[in-house]
Amino acid sequence: EAGVAQSPRYKIIEKRQSVAFWCNPISGHATLYxxxxxxxxxxxxxxxxxxxxxxxxSQLPKDRFSAERxxxxxxxxKIQPAKLEDSAVYLCASNQGGWAYEQYFGxxxxxxxx
Amino acid sequence: ELKVEQNPLFLxxxxxxxxxxxxxxxxxxxxxxxxxxxxxxxxxSLFVLLSNGAVKQEGRLMASLDTKxxxxxxxxxxxxxxxxxxxxxxxxxxxxxxxxWGAGTKLIIKP
Numbered sequence: 001e002a003g004v005a006q007s008p009r010y011k012i013i014e015k016r017q018s019v020a021f022w023c024n025p026i027s028g029h030a031t032l033y034x035x036x037x038x039x040x041x042x043x044x045x046x047x048x049x050x051x052x053x054x055x056x057x058s059q060l061p062k063d064r065f066s067a068e069r070x071x072x073x074x075x076x077x078k079i080q081p082a083k084l085e086d087s088a089v090y091l092c093a094s095n096q097g098g099w100a101y102e103q104y105f106g107x108x109x110x111x112x113x114x
Numbered sequence: 115e116l117k118v119e120q121n122p123l124f125l126x127x128x129x130x131x132x133x134x135x136x137x138x139x140x141x142x143x144x145x146x147x148x149x150x151x152x153x154x155x156x157x158x159s160l161f162v163l164l165s166n167g168a169v170k171q172e173g174r175l176m177a178s179l180d181t182k183x184x185x186x187x188x189x190x191x192x193x194x195x196x197x198x199x200x201x202x203x204x205x206x207x208x209x210x211x212x213x214x215w216g217a218g219t220k221l222i223i224k225p
Binding site for chain 2: 031033040041042043044045048055056091093095097101102103104105106107108
């Protein structure tokens with residue numbers, strides 16, 4: 001079974017530029033999460049989708065971050081414009097949506113904003 | 115607000131020794147997860163603990179959950195270098211299958 005796919009793996013941009021990340025979850029997984037992980041910290045949830053609907057985006061900085069999950073499968077996360085403090089690893093995870101199931105994580109995208 | 119605290123945050127130990135990582139959380143939850151993260155890598159699920167008294171073991175790692183004490187432990191037996199990683203616990207926030215994460219315990223095992 002293929003795991004969660006993410007691209008790109010690394011991205012370096014200047015502040016005020018825009019960037020987009022892509023995630024393809026495990027087939028059949030209804031729930032998709034985007035996390036931000038700053039070095040030395042645990043993951044912080046940015047947004048959670050159930051199929052193609054948003055369950056929770058309360059911690060997403062909506063003035064600069066946006067995310068979508070068209071057709072309930074792939075998802076993209078965009079930052080525009082980027083700030084220095086956005087430098088982090090962006091992780092995508094998915095699960096089957098039930099309470100007993102762990103989340104499966106992709107390899108992440110390491111973003112450096114200069 | 116649900117908070118999850120791990121301790122220690124950093125642990126350096128010798129091969130062959132035993133040690134325990136603690137995960138405390140602030141409100142009621144019956145579901146707790148342990149993950150491992152190697153440097154520069156993503157998170158790998160280790161254990162899913164779904165009820166009070168749950169105990170799971172995989173190789174040299176054993177995890178347990180005491181929901182009354184709001185405490186989970188990850189015990190390492192006769193540590194080996196390959197177990198060097200950062201270990202995270204996460205607690206289910208209920209309702210929406212969201213996880214609240216601890217800050218992680220960075221474990222270094224010296225030969």
